Amino acid sequence: MKPPSFIYLASQSPRRAQLLEQLGVRFEKLLPEPGEDAEALEAVRGREAPAHYVRRVTALKLAAAQARLQRSGLPPAPILCSDTTVALGPHILGKPESPAHAAQMLAQLSGHTHRVLTAVALAHGGRQWEALSVSTVRFAALSRAQIRAYVATGEPLGKAGAYAVQGRAAMHIEHITGSYSGIMGLPLRETALLLQKAGLNSPG
Numbered sequence: 001m002k003p004p005s006f007i008y009l010a011s012q013s014p015r016r017a018q019l020l021e022q023l024g025v026r027f028e029k030l031l032p033e034p035g036e037d038a039e040a041l042e043a044v045r046g047r048e049a050p051a052h053y054v055r056r057v058t059a060l061k062l063a064a065a066q067a068r069l070q071r072s073g074l075p076p077a078p079i080l081c082s083d084t085t086v087a088l089g090p091h092i093l094g095k096p097e098s099p100a101h102a103a104q105m106l107a108q109l110s111g112h113t114h115r116v117l118t119a120v121a122l123a124h125g126g127r128q129w130e131a132l133s134v135s136t137v138r139f140a141a142l143s144r145a146q147i148r149a150y151v152a153t154g155e156p157l158g159k160a161g162a163y164a165v166q167g168r169a170a171m172h173i174e175h176i177t178g179s180y181s182g183i184m185g186l187p188l189r190e191t192a193l194l195l196q197k198a199g200l201n202s203p204g
Contacts, residue, residue, distance in 0.1 A: 006027055010029075058130070079122065084117070106162050109142075113175075120191050156169075
């Protein structure tokens with residue numbers, strides 16, 4: 001079978017697109033259609049464990065993208081999906097609903113170590129593969145003024161855990177273990193291995 005020449009990235013995240021470009025992989029975006037409620041897929045179910053949650057949401061995103069591709073009539077190619085969540089102990093910290101909510105999340109993370117879990121899933125030729133990246137991040141103790149200043153930048157909004165590791169929040173991060181790209185939203189090592197399984201080898 002001829003290896004695929006490109007993949008579909010089913011994500012609206014510019015950071016995931018940037019990271020995929022870093023791998024040297026040719027891709028096209030396969031974005032939600034106007035009638036799709038992509039945010040609803042990210043709803044937490046009860047006291048769901050963070051690892052179970054992020055894998056379940058990624059699987060739902062992948063299924064939605066597969067249906068989208070089938071409806072579109074576009075040529076077949078591997079579909080890549082990913083989802084990231086922040087967990088403080090057993091508690092999932094999703095995307096803040098408001099600046100005040102973002103400030104509340106950052107106060108929770110202040111002076112503590114939390115986990116960042118990113119699940120990746122790939123579908124191609126009737127098969128599916130998945131991987132999970134788990135990293136830890138420790139924030140320095142943040143003053144109320146520092147939290148207010150960071151929230152005022154607008155950067156925390158739309159970000160799991162109310163921060164972007166590659167943005168201004170970096171000045172408050174004391175220690176990281178695991179995958180930096182995974183914390184950004186797409187763990188490159190795990191993603192490259194999934195692409196290899198689908199027969200698409202990234203350059204280098």
